Amino acid sequence: MKKLFAVALGVLTAIGGFVDIGDLVTNAVVGSRFGMSLAWVVVVGVLGICVFAEMSGRVAAVSGRATFDLVRERLGPRVGLANLFASMAVTLLTFTAEIGGVALALELATSVNELLWVPVAGVAIWLVLWRVRFSEVENIFGLMGLALIVFAVAVWQLGPDWGDLWAQASSPKPPAEENWGTYSYYAVALFGAAMTPYEVFFFSSGGVEEHWKTDDLATMRSNVFVGFPLGGMLSLAIAASTTLVLLPVGVQVDTLGQVALPVAVALGKIGLAVALLGFFAATFGAACETGLSVGYSLAQYFGWQWGKFVRPRQAARFHLVLLLSTILGIAVLLTTVDPIKVTEYSVVFSAVALPLTYFPILVVANDPDYMGEHVNGRLANGLGTVYLVLVLVASMAAIPLMLVTKAGQ
Amino acid sequence: MDGTVAGRRYDAALNLLDRQIIDPDGGLVANVDDLELTERDDGRLVVTALLVGPGVLGPRLGGRLGHWTVAVWRRLCAEENPKPGRIDAADISRIDSGVHLAARPDDRGVDGLERWVDEHLIGRIPGATHEPE
Numbered sequence: 001m002k003k004l005f006a007v008a009l010g011v012l013t014a015i016g017g018f019v020d021i022g023d024l025v026t027n028a029v030v031g032s033r034f035g036m037s038l039a040w041v042v043v044v045g046v047l048g049i050c051v052f053a054e055m056s057g058r059v060a061a062v063s064g065r066a067t068f069d070l071v072r073e074r075l076g077p078r079v080g081l082a083n084l085f086a087s088m089a090v091t092l093l094t095f096t097a098e099i100g101g102v103a104l105a106l107e108l109a110t111s112v113n114e115l116l117w118v119p120v121a122g123v124a125i126w127l128v129l130w131r132v133r134f135s136e137v138e139n140i141f142g143l144m145g146l147a148l149i150v151f152a153v154a155v156w157q158l159g160p161d162w163g164d165l166w167a168q169a170s171s172p173k174p175p176a177e178e179n180w181g182t183y184s185y186y187a188v189a190l191f192g193a194a195m196t197p198y199e200v201f202f203f204s205s206g207g208v209e210e211h212w213k214t215d216d217l218a219t220m221r222s223n224v225f226v227g228f229p230l231g232g233m234l235s236l237a238i239a240a241s242t243t244l245v246l247l248p249v250g251v252q253v254d255t256l257g258q259v260a261l262p263v264a265v266a267l268g269k270i271g272l273a274v275a276l277l278g279f280f281a282a283t284f285g286a287a288c289e290t291g292l293s294v295g296y297s298l299a300q301y302f303g304w305q306w307g308k309f310v311r312p313r314q315a316a317r318f319h320l321v322l323l324l325s326t327i328l329g330i331a332v333l334l335t336t337v338d339p340i341k342v343t344e345y346s347v348v349f350s351a352v353a354l355p356l357t358y359f360p361i362l363v364v365a366n367d368p369d370y371m372g373e374h375v376n377g378r379l380a381n382g383l384g385t386v387y388l389v390l391v392l393v394a395s396m397a398a399i400p401l402m403l404v405t406k407a408g409q
Numbered sequence: 410m411d412g413t414v415a416g417r418r419y420d421a422a423l424n425l426l427d428r429q430i431i432d433p434d435g436g437l438v439a440n441v442d443d444l445e446l447t448e449r450d451d452g453r454l455v456v457t458a459l460l461v462g463p464g465v466l467g468p469r470l471g472g473r474l475g476h477w478t479v480a481v482w483r484r485l486c487a488e489e490n491p492k493p494g495r496i497d498a499a500d501i502s503r504i505d506s507g508v509h510l511a512a513r514p515d516d517r518g519v520d521g522l523e524r525w526v527d528e529h530l531i532g533r534i535p536g537a538t539h540e541p542e
Contacts, residue, residue, distance in 0.1 A: 077427060304437065311540065319531050
C-alpha cells in the first residue's frame with residue numbers, strides 16, 4: 001500500500017511538474033499560429049525526454065553519480081568546462097524566464113505590475129531553495145501543477161470538431177498564412193521546450209538527493225514512462241485550446257494572459273482561477289528546479305559538496321551559487337525585459353545546447369564500468385542514437401532558423 | 410601508469426582523473442584535478458597522491474584560460490609559493506564510480522574556498538545549520 005502510494009505520488013508529481021514556462025508559452029503560441037500541425041513535435045520531444053531521463057535516472061541510481069559529474073569524466077576538464085559554461089548559460093536563462101513567469105502569474109491574479117512581483121517572487125524562490133526539503137518542493141508544486149488539467153477540461157468544454165483537430169495534427173505542414181521557415185523554427189522551439197537540458201540535470205541529481213538505489217529503478221521508470229507522457233498531454237491540451245479559441249480570430253499569443261484566455265472563454269472565472277494556480281505552480285516549481293540545476297552543474301564539475309540532503313553550511317559554495325543565480329535572475333528581469341521574450345529565446349537556446357547534455361549520458365549509460373548489468377539494452381541504445389541525430393539536427397538548425405525567420409516573425 | 414589498490418588494478422587516467430572524491434561520511438570533497446606521480450627504484454611510476462584545486466586544474470585546461478586560472482589562484486593565496494591541495498594515495502580505501510577515502514582530509518588547500526564561503530557568507534545567513542531532513 002505504501003509502495004503503491006509512493007508510485008502514485010511520483011507519477012502525479014511527474015505530470016504536474018512536467019510543464020514549465022517554456023512549454024506553456026511555446027505550445028500556446030504554436031496553437032494560435034499553426035493549429036495542431038506541430039503536435040507531432042511534442043510527441044517526438046516527450047518520447048525523447050523519456051528515453052534520456054530514464055538513462056540519466058538509471059545512471060544516478062546505479063552509480064550514485066549525477067549527470068555533470070560524468071560529463072567532465074568523459075569529456076575531460078577542457079571540453080567539460082566549455083560544456084559547463086554553455087549549459088549553465090542556458091539554464092540561467094531558463095531560470096530567469098521561470099522567475100518572470102511566477103511574476104506574470106501573480107500579476108494576472110492581482111493586477112499588481114509584474115515588475116513589483118519580480119523581487120518578491122525571487123526572494124520566495126530563494127527561501128524555498130534555502131529552507132524547504134527537496135521532496136516537499138517536488139510534491140507540493142508537482143501536485144499543484146495538476147491544476148493545468150483545466151486546459152484539457154476547457155478543450156472538452158469547447159466541444160471541438162475532433163476530426164478537424166486530428167486532420168490538422170496528421171498533416172505536418174504549415175497552414176496557408178505561415179511558411180516553412182517559421183514552421184521549422186517553431187518545430188525546433190517546441191522540441192527545445194520539451195527536451196530542456198535542465199530536466200535531466202535535475203532528474204539525475206534529484207535521484208542522488210533522494211538516495212535512489214537499483215531497487216528504485218521500477219518506480220523511477222513508472223514516473224518517467226507514465227508521468228511524462230501524461231504531462232505531455234497537458235502541453236497538447238494547451239496547444240489545442242489556443243487552436244480552438246485564438247487561431248480562428250487571428251490572435252497571436254504574446255502575453256501569459258492570452259495563454260489563459262481559452263480557459264476563461266470555456267469555463268469562466270473559476271476556470272481562469274484554476275489556470276492561474278496552475279501557472280503559478282508550474283513556474284514556481286520549475287524555477288526551483290532550474291535554480292538548483294545551475295548549482296548542481298557547477299558543483300558537480302568542480303566536485304564541491306552539493307544538494308539539499310546536507311545542511312546549507314556543509315554545501316556553502318553550492319548555496320552561494322543558488323543565491324547569486326537568484327540575484328542575477330531578478331536583476332535581469334528588473335531591466336524590464338519581457339519575460340515572454342526571455343522564455344522564447346530560452347527554449348531556442350535549449351535546443352542549441354541539447355547535444356552537450358545528451359551525448360555524454362548516452363556514452364556513460366553504455367559504460368559497463370559504471371553500470372554493470374544495468375548498461376543500455378538494444379532498445380535504449382537504438383532510441384538514444386536516433387534521438388542523438390535529431391538533437392544534433394535541431395541544434396544546428398536553431399540559430400540559422402532564428403536569423404532567417406527573425407525569431408519566428 | 411597502472412597501480413594496484415585493494416588488489417585490483419586501475420588505469421590512473423581512466424579510473425582516477427576527474428573522479429569525485431568522497432570522505433568516509435559520504436561527504437563530497439573535490440574532484441581529482443591531477444595526480445602526483447613518483448618514480449620508484451625500478452623506474453616505474455606510482456600514484457602517490459591526488460591533487461586538487463585551481464593550481465593543478467589550470468594547466469590541464471591549457472591555453473590562456475588555464476594560465477589565468479593558475480595566476481588568479483596564486484594571487485589569492487596567502488603564501489608566497491602556494492601548494493595545491495594534496496590527498497595521500499594511502500588514504501584511498503576504495504575506487505568505484507568515485508574515489509573513497511579512509512580519512513577526512515585536513516589539508517586546507519583541499520577545501521579552503523568552501524570554508525571561507527561558509528565562514529564569511531553562508532554560515533551567517535539565519536537557518537544555515539538547520540537539519541535537512
